[in-house]
Amino acid sequence: MSSKSEKVGIVGSGLIGRSWSMLFASVGYKVMLYDILPAQVETALKETEKELKSLEKQGLLRGKLNANEQFSCISGTTKLTELVKDAIFIQECIPERLDWKQALYKELDGVLESQTIVSSSTSTFLPSLFTKDLKHQENMLVSHPVNPPYYVPLVEVVPAPWTKKTVVQKTRSLMEEIGQKPVTLSREVEGFALNRIQYAILNEVWSLVDRGILDVKDVDSVMSDGLGMRYAFLGALETAHLNAEGMTNYFERYSKTIHAVSETMPSSPPRMEGKTAESIAKQLEVMVPLDKLQERREYRDKCLTQLSILKKKLNE
Ligand code: NAI
Structure with a gap:
């Protein structure tokens, strides 16, 4: 029917x-x-x-x-x-x-x-x-x-x-x-929005590992135990709005710092190949062996299911 x-x-x-x-x-x-x-x-x-x-x-x-x-x-x-x-x-x-x-x-x-x-x-x-x-x-x-x-x-x-x-x-x-x-989107753009943002994150994650500042486990923890916790509920802009007395205040307080830190980021995007690529893959294969990928995907989907239930409940 x-x-x-x-x-x-x-x-x-x-x-x-x-x-x-x-x-x-x-x-x-x-x-x-x-x-x-x-x-x-x-x-x-x-x-x-x-x-x-x-x-x-x-x-x-x-x-x-x-x-x-x-x-x-x-x-x-x-x-x-x-x-x-x-x-x-x-x-x-x-x-x-x-x-x-x-x-x-x-x-x-x-x-x-x-x-x-x-x-x-x-x-x-x-x-x-x-x-x-x-x-x-x-x-x-x-x-x-x-x-x-x-x-x-x-x-x-x-x-x-x-x-x-x-x-x-x-x-x-x-x-x-x-x-x-x-x-x-008002017009087509390469990567649409999601992948453009995802790639900006991946580029910086790559750079932190490439420069030996964080290993794979810890750099991923920055997302899963830090930024990602908020981003599941609030976007990057609203997060900032709440982190100060509103967005105007956030810009007044942090725009110079954001610019200064951003100037230390690589000026051209990395090519994700060579030694760093091998090292990242190796570390990930220790965290999640290739024969355990399916198990981990099921874990991911279980988490997403629970998260979507929680979001629905909180927004009711
Ligand atoms: P899939 O490989 O699981 O399924 C594709 C299906 O299309 C197959 O059943 C195949 O037999 C059929 N097919 C092939 N040529 C065909 C034709 N000419 N006419 C009719 N059917 C045809 O692929 P999947 O993963 O479902 O991806 C489909 C699209 O969704 C892709 O464009 C992909 O980029 C996009 N997408 C995939 C995501 C993912 O995580 N898998 C996420 C977001 C988008």
Whole structure:
């Protein structure tokens, strides 16, 4: 039983495609999954049913519909023409290969209906790189999720230069409707916002290890036991606002210091290779051996689940 009549299509039934399908089904959209490999669609449907039931058991299911109702909103197809038919929105989730995305968008462009918005999950490609010169380019943009999207709500909505404003607005509202937290970039920029900020942190972390000031364990502790504790609840700017008597006061007090410290940071970004790269990898492999990565990922997801429950509770 679907509580909405509108249809959302998902192209690519891997990790991210499955997450999106659950998010759209959580509010009752009719979700249709498509994949180039028919077996992937079948696996995705089976795994999603299991996952929804397990979430329901643990009290973690999102939305108002029960697991069976949500699962009944999701169907599969191996035909692109069936996927696009009557869809109001399509979320593309195929692997991060520019040539594959370009080929798919060209194919989609030939069969799309005029009302359909097509949004890419890409983590790295500017939308202009795969939507240029297409007939429906005004209806195409990026909605970049963060893994795992079911617990980490941020979505970066990134328009190409030709994306219509109304398409950006509709995408943002849809993301809000399914319980995600969209941020809208005014224009496309390499790395979007999340990776630009993440890379600024990685660059400085690299430099502290490279200069022998901190080892890997301690530099990671600066985030997980320090900055990250706050950043899970407040952004960098609000954190600063609270660390003084408001932001004007913060700038008065600290802008000179920030500038002076920043001047001691490397003026050009590091190339993350060579001896330091080897040493960082070695230290990490002692902390988390390569055959324990999956275990540690499960720990990460458990922590994120609990954090998202806590955040919801604190904000009620
Ligand atoms: P995945 O490899 O798990 O799934 C990709 C799916 O697309 C596979 O089932 C594959 O059979 C299918 N596929 C390949 N070519 C296709 C085509 N032409 N038409 C239809 N289906 C096709 O990949 P994943 O991890 O789900 O990533 C998908 C997208 O999401 C990528 O652009 C990635 O950058 C982005 N993303 C991934 C995140 C992650 O942590 N995995 C986080 C945020 C974004």
